[in-house]
Amino acid sequence: MSNQLTFYDLRWPKARQSRLQLVLTMLDRVVDWAAFERAVDAAIHYPRPGNGRRPVSLGAMLRIHVVAWLTGANDRQAEELLIDSPSVCSFCRVDDAGPRPPDAETIGNFRRRLAKAGLESIVHEYVGAPLAKQGASLTPGQIIEPRWSGPLL
Template identity: 30%
Template sequence: MKQISFASLAFDAKKKQTRREKFLAEMDQVMPWEALLAVIEPHYPKAGRRGRQPMPLEATLRIYFLQQWYALSDPGLEDALYEIESMRRFAGLELVEDALPDETTILNFRRLLERHELTAQLMNTINDVLEQKGLLLKGGTMVDATIIHAAPSTKNKGKARDPEMHQTKKGNQWFFGMKVHVGADVNSGLVHTVSVTPANVSDLSQLPNLLREDDRAVLGDAGYVNNTFKRAARKAGVFWGVALKARPKRTLTSGQKRRNRKLASVRSRVEHIFRVVKCQFGYIKTRYRGIAKNAAQVFTLIGLTNLYLKRHALMS
């Protein structure tokens, strides 16, 4: 039994359950903890006879997920664990009894995940659980991409922007950063494949990496128009559902516009993923330098987003 602090007693006596409490309770219920811990455990430091003992793995993983959900820096997350009782309870920590992690401990765990490329495995583990539950189906893929901004400032030690990020033009506006390409299931709208590139890489170049071998349909916007891929898909018996694009001096017919609207009504579900990642979890700008570190965070966010979108189905 842990010694209960006055903060915990006061928290128990409050009359309303906050939105943060409800969200964390739902995610705690649907998270496949045993499977996720099994991925990390072989690489996690073991307790020895001497020196500082590592934090329990489950508590550390829970703290890492809190950082992703609330877009907190390492120092910001350390402060939040001291200040917010609901976060401490989700992590299984007590203010009086347990030693709360400092920002260096949080940093070291994230670097461990990056070094062993574990975040992609965590995403795949979550998807395997969803597939076993019948929530991630096969048959067709929707492809799309979104730009994540990076800091363009040169006011740093190297007096230069991140060399792995690039700028691209969308419409009449220029953006600097990276691009997240996703392949999502047509039936469920959940992402099964992710690719992260600099922003100047075309959407079409990542199309082969986003498809599954047994896909029987491909849906995408006009950025994926390509006659070579179109003929290959039709030859293989795959439905080519890429939006038609008007050409110079040749506008789309009314029938072609209706086809585009019909396909867009199905394809729009892939935008729900980007809404959760950007609006719900606050990932609108890269936090680190380099593609690899940011890609590791993207894999985690996509896996957590898949769980978030299907949390009610998993709870029922």
């Protein structure tokens, strides 16, 4: 995604950030996303761009999975979050002005692929552990309302 301002940014340049946006910004800073991607790629051998249709990037799919885990969203709700929320699109590195984001089936296939490889708890390892080191914890909540304890890092 480019650093160019979106219409959303231009509409309310000084708007207060939502609680979800604050949590996602903090996760962006604290989590080692490159190590997270390498660990998952080694286990599931995520497809690379080739001659066919370009797959959604592994980084974007991991971030979508984390948002779904964080908000307690099912696959359909995760897709709707991507469509409705500019802050979720920005966090997941999905261009909200570009082609349609991954659909619920793609998100579900990725989740099942992680489960098949035995990686159900990988979010706790790569997201929960860095937060615990910082003295904070993140408990998945209901959609758009994750419960946060500790300082925003």
